[in-house]
Amino acid sequence: MTVRNSLLAILSGQSAHGYALKSTFEDSTAGTWTLNIGQVYTTLDRLERDGLVEGVSSDDPKRRTWQITEAGRKELSGWYEAPVLDDPPARDELAIKVLLAVAADGVDLTDLIQRQREATMEKLQGYTRHKRRADPDEQLPWLLMLDALVLKAEAQLKWLDLCEERLRDRRAR
Amino acid sequence: MGPVTMTLRRGELAAVMGPSGSGKSTLLSLAGALDQPTEGQVLVGGIDLASLRPAVLADLRRRTVGSVFQDFNLLPGLNARENVSLPLELDRVPLHEARAAAEAALGRVGLGDLAHRFPDDLSGGERQRIAIARAFVGTKSLLLADEPTGALDSVTGERIMRLLRELCDAGLSAIVATHNASHAAWCDRVLYLKDGQLAGSPDSVSAAGGA
Numbered sequence: 585m586t587v588r589n590s591l592l593a594i595l596s597g598q599s600a601h602g603y604a605l606k607s608t609f610e611d612s613t614a615g616t617w618t619l620n621i622g623q624v625y626t627t628l629d630r631l632e633r634d635g636l637v638e639g640v641s642s643d644d645p646k647r648r649t650w651q652i653t654e655a656g657r658k659e660l661s662g663w664y665e666a667p668v669l670d671d672p673p674a675r676d677e678l679a680i681k682v683l684l685a686v687a688a689d690g691v692d693l694t695d696l697i698q699r700q701r702e703a704t705m706e707k708l709q710g711y712t713r714h715k716r717r718a719d720p721d722e723q724l725p726w727l728l729m730l731d732a733l734v735l736k737a738e739a740q741l742k743w744l745d746l747c748e749e750r751l752r753d754r755r756a757r
Numbered sequence: 758m759g760p761v762t763m764t765l766r767r768g769e770l771a772a773v774m775g776p777s778g779s780g781k782s783t784l785l786s787l788a789g790a791l792d793q794p795t796e797g798q799v800l801v802g803g804i805d806l807a808s809l810r811p812a813v814l815a816d817l818r819r820r821t822v823g824s825v826f827q828d829f830n831l832l833p834g835l836n837a838r839e840n841v842s843l844p845l846e847l848d849r850v851p852l853h854e855a856r857a858a859a860e861a862a863l864g865r866v867g868l869g870d871l872a873h874r875f876p877d878d879l880s881g882g883e884r885q886r887i888a889i890a891r892a893f894v895g896t897k898s899l900l901l902a903d904e905p906t907g908a909l910d911s912v913t914g915e916r917i918m919r920l921l922r923e924l925c926d927a928g929l930s931a932i933v934a935t936h937n938a939s940h941a942a943w944c945d946r947v948l949y950l951k952d953g954q955l956a957g958s959p960d961s962v963s964a965a966g967g968a
Contacts, residue, residue: 737938
């Protein structure tokens with residue numbers, strides 16, 4: 585669904601051929617989401633089938649250029665208006681691992697949490713190095729994507745702190 | 758506080774994280790010779806601080822260590838330049854030298870144009886920049902910051918960490934105690950304190966090199 589609507593969003597700005605759509609999508613997601621060109625063409629075929637995009641004549645007959653239709657603009661507008669709900673929540677491997685470790689015998693939860701904390705902090709330091717180099721005027725989408733990654737990592741670290749506190753409370757009772 | 762071994766290199770920015778009461782502020786006080794350990798040593802440039810006479814220690818502390826706090830601790834009746842030059846004036850540095858050093862320090866934190874403004878006329882981020890300038894003005898080489906971004910919003914807090922990063926890249930050394938992981942991530946190293954002891958793998962908490 586995201587790829588479909590993202591292609592519509594890009595085409596709402598200007599007509600483009602498949603490869604340009606792939607590049608623009610990857611640029612706007614700050615390189616965090618790589619698209620297979622085959623996936624782009626499959627999605628465009630479906631969008632055309634649903635009347636949301638159409639092919640237009642192009643200087644290069646080998647490359648088909650696509651433009652958004654009125655129905656496509658309406659669909660896109662609906663996407664922008666609808667809040668994104670993580671429902672059901674995406675599977676969280678770390679949460680599942682910790683929950684299983686709580687119930688298991690012989691797993692040192694303190695070690696598990698500390699190892700994860702250090703690994704997540706290392707990732708956070710990596711994102712921060714990128715933030716340092718990002719130009720807030722020229723690279724705003726990239727900076728916003730980094731902010732999102734930083735806050736997700738920070739949330740994970742806070743959750744690990746909370747796990748540790750709850751385990752300490754339980755041991756103290 | 759339990760046994761803790763750490764080395765801070767010149768130009769290094771280190772963060773100390775851990776729950777309230779884990780010993781973060783105590784570690785800063787020990788590192789800055791504001792407090793003395795009951796056991797163990799604090800070495801600065803290879804010199805054991807316990808071997809120094811109190812007057813020499815006080816002198817070293819005054820000339821080497823600067824502190825930054827969550828609530829800035831600026832004197833409201835002094836303007837930015839006077840706040841920054843005050844520690845030098847108290848150290849009997851001639852007034853014109855102290856003021857020139859204060860202006861240079863304010864320039865380094867990006868507040869050269871606000872030297873004559875009073876703390877109440879400045880934003881939280883600007884006040885913290887003044888506090889940082891005051892902490893490194895003169896000959897100081899070690900900056901200890903206890904929750905320096907605690908009273909600031911996220912973007913302003915990030916600017917403060919960016920500033921500390923730049924200062925350390927230019928040769929200052931700093932230890933920052935913080936609860937904020939995003940801000941700790943601006944540091945070269947992150948140490949985790951738990952119940953007065955360092956948690957984690959030795960590689961994550963120690964580093965080679967002199968102080």
